[in-house]
Amino acid sequence: MAxxxxxxxxxxxxxIRPSISPSHAVPALLIEHVTKRFVAGxxxxxxVAVNDVSLRIERGEVYGVLGANGGGKSxxxxxxxxxxxxxxxRVEVFGHDIERDEMAVKRMINRVSVDxxxxxxxxxxxxxxxxxxxxxxxxxxxxQEAIRILSRLGIKESRLTRPLEQxxxxxxxxxxxxxxxxxxxxxxxxxxxxxxxxxxSKLDVQSxxxxxxxxxxxTIVLTTHDLVEAERLCDRIGILNDGRLVVEGxxxxxxxxxxxxxxxxxxxxxxxMTYTGRSLDDDVEEESAEDxx
Amino acid sequence: MTTLARExxxxxxxxxxxxxxxxxxxxxxxxxxxxxxxxxxxxxLIGQDQGDQRLLISLLIGAVFWNYVSxxxxxxxxxxxxxxxxxxLEYTFMAPIRRYTQLVGSTFFAVVYGLIHTGxxxxxxxxxxxxxxxxxxxxxxxxxxxxxxxxxxxxxxxAAILPLLYVERGAQMTFVLQSLLLLFSGVYFRxxxxxxxxxxxxxxxxxxxxxxxxxxxxxxGAPVTALLHDVWPLVVMAVILIPLGVWMFGxxxxxxxxxxxxxxxx
Numbered sequence: 001m002a003x004x005x006x007x008x009x010x011x012x013x014x015x016i017r018p019s020i021s022p023s024h025a026v027p028a029l030l031i032e033h034v035t036k037r038f039v040a041g042x043x044x045x046x047x048v049a050v051n052d053v054s055l056r057i058e059r060g061e062v063y064g065v066l067g068a069n070g071g072g073k074s075x076x077x078x079x080x081x082x083x084x085x086x087x088x089x090r091v092e093v094f095g096h097d098i099e100r101d102e103m104a105v106k107r108m109i110n111r112v113s114v115d116x117x118x119x120x121x122x123x124x125x126x127x128x129x130x131x132x133x134x135x136x137x138x139x140x141x142x143x144q145e146a147i148r149i150l151s152r153l154g155i156k157e158s159r160l161t162r163p164l165e166q167x168x169x170x171x172x173x174x175x176x177x178x179x180x181x182x183x184x185x186x187x188x189x190x191x192x193x194x195x196x197x198x199x200x201s202k203l204d205v206q207s208x209x210x211x212x213x214x215x216x217x218x219t220i221v222l223t224t225h226d227l228v229e230a231e232r233l234c235d236r237i238g239i240l241n242d243g244r245l246v247v248e249g250x251x252x253x254x255x256x257x258x259x260x261x262x263x264x265x266x267x268x269x270x271x272x273m274t275y276t277g278r279s280l281d282d283d284v285e286e287e288s289a290e291d292x293x
Numbered sequence: 294m295t296t297l298a299r300e301x302x303x304x305x306x307x308x309x310x311x312x313x314x315x316x317x318x319x320x321x322x323x324x325x326x327x328x329x330x331x332x333x334x335x336x337x338l339i340g341q342d343q344g345d346q347r348l349l350i351s352l353l354i355g356a357v358f359w360n361y362v363s364x365x366x367x368x369x370x371x372x373x374x375x376x377x378x379x380x381x382l383e384y385t386f387m388a389p390i391r392r393y394t395q396l397v398g399s400t401f402f403a404v405v406y407g408l409i410h411t412g413x414x415x416x417x418x419x420x421x422x423x424x425x426x427x428x429x430x431x432x433x434x435x436x437x438x439x440x441x442x443x444x445x446x447x448x449x450x451x452a453a454i455l456p457l458l459y460v461e462r463g464a465q466m467t468f469v470l471q472s473l474l475l476l477f478s479g480v481y482f483r484x485x486x487x488x489x490x491x492x493x494x495x496x497x498x499x500x501x502x503x504x505x506x507x508x509x510x511x512x513x514g515a516p517v518t519a520l521l522h523d524v525w526p527l528v529v530m531a532v533i534l535i536p537l538g539v540w541m542f543g544x545x546x547x548x549x550x551x552x553x554x555x556x557x558x559x
Contacts, residue, residue: 038553078553083383085550106389117380119310121317126310133306134388136299163317179384 026095028187028219029057029080034089036075036243049075051243052089057221057236059094062213064234065223068276072243073223074113077191080221081111093187107135110185114192116172120165124150124175127164128182135183142182149178152211154204170201177205181212188212190222194229202229209233227268237268239275246275303390307398311368314375315406329360329414336481337418347512353418354508355480361411361438362445362500366471368403369449372396374456374464383555392546393539396453400446408438426511433510433517440527441503447534448474448499454545460554474500499530 034053037046050072057063067073078084080091082102091098093105118127125143132142147157153174164172173193180188190209194202206229212218213233224230230237231251238248247254255266264270315322333356340349372395376382385395419426452470456463474480477491478500484492495501502523509515509523517524549555 075553078383078556081383081387083386083550083555084553085547103389106387109387111384111387113383115380117384119314119379119381122310122313126313130306130310131384131388133309134303134385134390136302136389 025059027056027092028059028061028094029055029063029221030090030092031055031076031080032090034076034079034091035087036072036079036084037087048243050079050240053240053243053245054089055238055245055248057219059219060213060217061235062209062220062222062233064230064237065221065240066225066227066230066237066272066276067223067240071240071276073240074191075243076240077111077113077189077221077223080187081109081189082106108186109189110180110183111189111191112173112176112180112193114195116169116176118164118172118175121163123161123163124155124167124178125160127175128179131179132182137183145182146178149181150174153178153208168201170197170204173197173201173205177208186219188218188220190220192223192225194224194226202226206233227272231268239272241276247271300391300394303388304394304398304401307395308402311399311402311406326410326413329363329410330417333357333360333414333418334421337422341422349422350424350512351508352481353415353422353424354504354511357411357415357418358478358500358504358507359475359480360414361407362471362474364407364410365400365403365442365445366449366452366467368406369396369400369446370452370456370464370467372399372453377456377460386546386555392543396450396539396542400449403449404442404446407442428514429511430514430516431510433515433520434507436517437503437506437510437520437523437527440524440531441499441506443531444499444503444527444534447531447536447538450535450538451541454542457542457545457549457554474498477501479504496526499527499534502526 032054034050035048036050037048039046053072053076055063065073065076075084079086080093080098082098082105086099093108096104096108098105118124119130122130125146128146129139129142132146133139147160150160151157155171155174159167159171164175167175177193180190193209194205197205209220209222210233213220220233222230222234234251236248236250237254238245240246247257249257251268254271255268258264258271258274259266262270262274264274333353336356337349337353340346340352343349373382376385418424448470452467455466459466477495478498479487479495480500484495484501487495506517506520506523506527509520510517
């Protein structure tokens, strides 16, 4: 069946939540009515990157954030990462307010972004020990832990002392994941960690995220354009469109809903198109603009 | 682990990282050294040309000071600019460390590296011109260099704000501050020849007192105790400028987080 653009929900609509079963425990991540605007120039109208978003993620949950480029995914991740200030609303990480208790929050989180950002002239070992020291970790122990994590991700110990610039993009991204895990974050923010990776590296990273979820009980927020990845890894999925959270639920719930309410095929792609009003191909073509969110 | 121990460990991370980076870019370091030596020699040869030994030493000290300031400033300014270029800035700002921890680590390395680099330039120039520094008081020169460095670090922290606020050209804008220091500190001339208003401005530059102290120490063999009128302004400036630099950097960070300027560019 040919996929068609579905009408977007009006901005005033609250997100559609087919199954809300609020827990009384302190959530891993609580976002309440968060809004973030940017002003591009002195006289330009502010762009609302994140618009009154509220969501709650429980401990041990993998929460997927889908959305078109410019939809607000990376801005939301940056807000939780304390890299942006909130215009309004509040964010709590394991009960700690990110503005009032910023340092405690920083100790609990880590992030992997779409581009593996490192000092490329330095080796993985030097980069990882540097990162570990910033989090108060012992350098020798951090090195041992890095070897273990990278080995699990398929990188040999012998590669650890060569400059990162000599590594492939996929390997660099694996080192970025190792860096984020090294600090034992209780909330891991993965901002398109597999974008641009070859199929093998992508599978390695996805398997590792599954392992983190299943064995370590990590709470993960994952933004991705890969719907198969989202369906495979995420317990729940939220879709951001124009900065608004328009729908959230499990993959099965969303598929069922789009089939029932909109007469679409019960696929995540149909869900994406229905709630973002654009095709997946449009989105991928704008990949390079992702960081402008 | 106590907060202080954790912050010191984090501070050391910046020292170690910059050491590794300097080691990896050793070719650039050699090139930079040649550049610094050629520049200092060119300036100092003016004194040779004039046949004035005192002028020669005065210019030599000015050239060496200028080299030192350039190194300290460029390293501190690169605290932000380099990280933005590599894309690591967001990771550093996400880390659970105080901002002064980052600045202390970066500036400590900058000062130590600058002293080694400048010491080498001074040694080569001294040998080149066959200078007789037997009357020089090196304790005075070292004391003023260290005291002056503290004030310069404070100004350097303020300079590091520029790459934070101005994403594309911020690093280059730190040259403006450097050039003002060059003009108002009497690097290559006596402050007394400046118009009165410029002399007033000069009295607020740590470079003025640093250079005067070093020159008096190396050229006249004056002990520190004879130069207390140059010491106390440096102490006062350090006490004011370092906390002010940290505070201003914090304000700039807040602004950058509000406007989204921490994001990678380039």
